[in-house]
Amino acid sequence: MTRAVLFDIGDTLVERPTVGPGHRLAAALGLSREAARTITRLLFSQGFAGREDLARRLQRDLGLARPPLAEVEELWRAQESEPCEIPGATACVAAARAAGARIAVVSNIWAPYETGFRRACPSIVPLIESWHLSYREGAVKPDPALFRAALAALDVAPRCAVMVGDSLEKDVLPAVELGMRAVWLRPAGDGPSGPVPCEIVPSMERARDAVLAALRADPGA
DSSP states (O other): OOOEEEEOOBTTTEEOOSSOHHHHHHHHHTOOHHHHHHHHHHHHHOOOSSHHHHHHHHHHHHTOSSOOHHHHHHHHHHHHHOOEEOTTHHHHHHHHHHTTOEEEEEEOOOHHHHHHHHHHOTTTGGGOOEEEEHHHHTOOTTOHHHHHHHHHHHTOOGGGEEEEESOIIIIIHHHHHTTOEEEEEOOTTOSOSSOOSSEEESSHHHHHHHHHHHHHSOTTO
16 A cells, blocks of 8 residues: 655754744845735745846835845845754655655745755655645645645555644644644644644654654554
């Protein structure tokens, strides 16, 4: 029976900055938190031909006096270089692949951070069969469309798939609602104290064990 493991990227396979790109760009431009949320939605849900294209779009959508090309350039370069692999990430993905699972990534991300991920995780990239990134597909988690697209691309039923991610709201709950198993990568003390419908692990080393156990489990159970 075909099985699959879907991985988030930020704070799952690579460390991400504490402040996201939308809020960083808004801060550089002296804009409000509402503007930061608008920028975040734009970055994660649409693709752009390049830095100038994004700067012109921001000028139009935010009513700016000029295209913020210098600010976009600075953030773009930073996001290409900032991702660093989380310890144990390659081992986890490789173990799932060695166990016979097909691998996909399902992530809210924009183009330069994808470049940074590919640079930071060169051993993971060739193990990934299917990429489902919000900026390419026009859907942002927790929208189930990204998960459904990954399952369809891999030709795997939800009950035969495992989702690994750091967000309860964006990774775990949408996957479980579709009938998938889930592994929540959650640092100690972070998140709700009540029961949640998933395996909770503090590290990618522990995530590897949870993923392998899920892959061995009877999907009909």
